[in-house]
Amino acid sequence: ENDPFGTLGLTYDDVMLLPGHTDVIPSEADTSSRLTRRIQVAVPLLSAAMDTVTESRMAVAMARQGGLGILHRNLSIADQAEQVDRVKRSESGMVTDPVTTTADATVAEVDELCGRYRVSGLPVVDGSGVLVGIVTNRDMRFVSQFEKATTLVRDVMTPMPLITARVGVDPDDAVAIFAQHKIEKLPIVDDDGRLSGLITVKDFDKSEKYPNATKDEAGRLRVGAAIGFFGDAWQRAGQLLDAGVDVIVVDTANGDSAGVLDIIRRLKADSAFAGVDVIGGNVATRSGAQALVDAGADAIKVGVGPGSICTTRVVAGVGVPQVTAVWEAYQAAREKDVPVIADGGLQYSGDIAKALVAGADTVMLGSLLAGCDESPGDLVFQNGKQFKTYRGMGSLGALQTRGERTSYSKDRYFQSDVPSDDKLIAEGIEGQVPYRGPLSSVAYQLAGGLRQSMFYVGARTIPELKAKGKFVRITAAGLKESHPHDVQMVVEAPNYKR
Numbered sequence: 046e047n048d049p050f051g052t053l054g055l056t057y058d059d060v061m062l063l064p065g066h067t068d069v070i071p072s073e074a075d076t077s078s079r080l081t082r083r084i085q086v087a088v089p090l091l092s093a094a095m096d097t098v099t100e101s102r103m104a105v106a107m108a109r110q111g112g113l114g115i116l117h118r119n120l121s122i123a124d125q126a127e128q129v130d131r132v133k134r135s136e137s138g139m140v141t142d143p144v145t146t147t148a149d150a151t152v153a154e155v156d157e158l159c160g161r162y163r164v165s166g167l168p169v170v171d172g173s174g175v176l177v178g179i180v181t182n183r184d185m186r187f188v189s190q191f192e193k194a195t196t197l198v199r200d201v202m203t204p205m206p207l208i209t210a211r212v213g214v215d216p217d218d219a220v221a222i223f224a225q226h227k228i229e230k231l232p233i234v235d236d237d238g239r240l241s242g243l244i245t246v247k248d249f250d251k252s253e254k255y256p257n258a259t260k261d262e263a264g265r266l267r268v269g270a271a272i273g274f275f276g277d278a279w280q281r282a283g284q285l286l287d288a289g290v291d292v293i294v295v296d297t298a299n300g301d302s303a304g305v306l307d308i309i310r311r312l313k314a315d316s317a318f319a320g321v322d323v324i325g326g327n328v329a330t331r332s333g334a335q336a337l338v339d340a341g342a343d344a345i346k347v348g349v350g351p352g353s354i355c356t357t358r359v360v361a362g363v364g365v366p367q368v369t370a371v372w373e374a375y376q377a378a379r380e381k382d383v384p385v386i387a388d389g390g391l392q393y394s395g396d397i398a399k400a401l402v403a404g405a406d407t408v409m410l411g412s413l414l415a416g417c418d419e420s421p422g423d424l425v426f427q428n429g430k431q432f433k434t435y436r437g438m439g440s441l442g443a444l445q446t447r448g449e450r451t452s453y454s455k456d457r458y459f460q461s462d463v464p465s466d467d468k469l470i471a472e473g474i475e476g477q478v479p480y481r482g483p484l485s486s487v488a489y490q491l492a493g494g495l496r497q498s499m500f501y502v503g504a505r506t507i508p509e510l511k512a513k514g515k516f517v518r519i520t521a522a523g524l525k526e527s528h529p530h531d532v533q534m535v536v537e538a539p540n541y542k543r
């Protein structure tokens with residue numbers, strides 16, 4: 046028998062990266078990395094599949110910044126598929142399947158759709174899909190609140206003939222049409238006048254504003270969504286696929302288990318899912334990672350217990366400190382070149398580079414993003430400071446069915462068979478994190494911190510960082526020295542909170 050205490054588990058606070066000779070300045074560092082076998086991201090950041098972190102708003106914001114959002118699964122299949130739909134329709138060169146309305150719909154209904162999809166107007170079609178007009182904010186502005194439910198679209202819309210373009214119009218020509226006619230939406234029609242797409246001037250603005258955005262071949266933002274392995278998980282996967290999801294994450298607390306490996310194998314074997322990448326997780330050992338690789342996962346997600354809201358390591362006494370877990374998983378994944386995601390436990394931007402050098406290709410963040418404007422939930426004021434709620438998906442609040450909503454994610458903790466809420470074994474807590482403003486500035490600081498790491502290590506690219514990065518282990522005294530010490534902080538730094 047091997048010495049049972051032979052391996053030492055290390056985490057982010059136990060290690061530092063060595064500075065190395067450099068001829069790279071931070072602004073030149075290229076942070077792009079591999080998310081899955083097929084998908085690249087410009088910034089190696091994912092937002093966690095948690096109900097206080099990632100819904101469509103966060104997913105849109107993450108993809109715009111060059112990362113990816115993973116929609117949580119603690120909601121009905123229909124609701125989660127709709128979230129995917131919202132992200133896929135949010136921005137693109139051309140919306141191929143635009144949200145439409147009909148002439149006999151009410152202005153109130155149009156209002157609701159515009160709010161839901163965050164658009165400023167809709168094309169109007171008849172029963173066979175032929176374009177009959179367009180209704181935008183401008184047409185509805187003078188309909189009073191009281192008249193919205195009774196005013197019909199036909200009475201306010203701008204009817205045909207409209208300025209339209211034919212299928213296959215060149216983007217440059219579209220821009221010229223916007224300028225010439227001073228319009229903001231250009232419906233695309235086929236030979237029979239049927240609506241087949243929509244180009245909006247806003248989308249052109251956005252592609253200039255978000256040059257690093259994570260997009261699919263059609264120019265739509267990419268999005269991931271979590272599923273489980275139990276009950277109607279297969280059906281969930283199918284509906285997410287229909288809604289256009291790019292990545293499915295089989296999201297559990299113990300990925301090295303029969304049910305999880307089985308659904309990964311089934312997804313990878315089914316040609317219907319050929320266009321979707323499958324991420325499996327979570328694991329924290331070499332053998333666990335090997336099992337996911339063997340099942341065919343396109344990326345593996347690592348982390349048992351490092352999460353800021355996670356109590357698995359104390360409730361079950363199980364887990365592996367995250368830097369060791371990532372390193373071990375990487376040993377199994379590197380052979381087949383399967384990307385690794387370091388999930389949970391990151392507190393500062395410096396932890397990103399540490400995760401990458403340990404073997405990860407991207408990182409997944411919960412607490413660092415839960416305080417953003419784009420996360421679900423309202424701001425809470427306390428003693429004059431602003432917070433947002435953040436809870437573990439294994440917390441009682443997320444697991445229990447009682448109260449305002451059903452829990453759809455008990456199988457994340459393998460407790461689908463638990464008969465009543467008072468018999469649940471929680472593995473997470475409910476809390477709050479400081480408000481941090483828009484994701485754009487938070488992501489900027491995180492990616493900026495990573496570029497500083499790359500400069501210190503002397504790495505121009507992420508593969509170079511992974512190859513050149515070297516660790517030194519530190520002690521509690523070293524950690525104390527690393528943080529500000531012997532001084533009272535009087536100004537809050539944008540990227541440092543104690």
Ligand code: RVP
Nearest residue numbers: 093352353389390411412437438439473
């Ligand atoms: P953190 O970024 O440290 O807040 O961790 C986020 C991660 O924690 C998630 O991506 C997930 O893997 C894990 N998690 C979520 N809920 C729980 C729990 O209740 N134990 N853990």
